[in-house]
Amino acid sequence: MPAWVYILKCSDGSYYAGSTTNLERRLWEHQNSFYKGYTSSRLPVELVWAIDFPTEHDAFLFERQVKGWTRAKKETLIRNDWDEIHTIVKTERQTRERKKRAVS
Secondary structure, three states: OOEEEEEEEEOOOOEEEEEEOOHHHHHHHHHOOOOOOOHHHOOOEEEEEEEEEOOHHHHHHHHHHHHOOOHHHHHHHHOOOHHHHHHHHHHHHHHHHHHHHHHO
């Protein structure tokens, strides 16, 4: 069964990443505060990006990855600018390596 990873833009301008096997139902749940949580206090929400995966497990793994991304990286994903995502990743890696060397 295919599964989706999606990003919502909340009324406060923040982003929420999630995954589901039924995108339409899950959007309805977010928009109607079906579950109390992050998005229920930031309505309305708007779907700004989604992609399907062959399995729930694949979608879950990518969702966890996206949840840890910076706002800039999420906005780059929303624009589907994969070249810029690679640039951000490279810059992040270089920054981590510099910090590691400074501590050593």
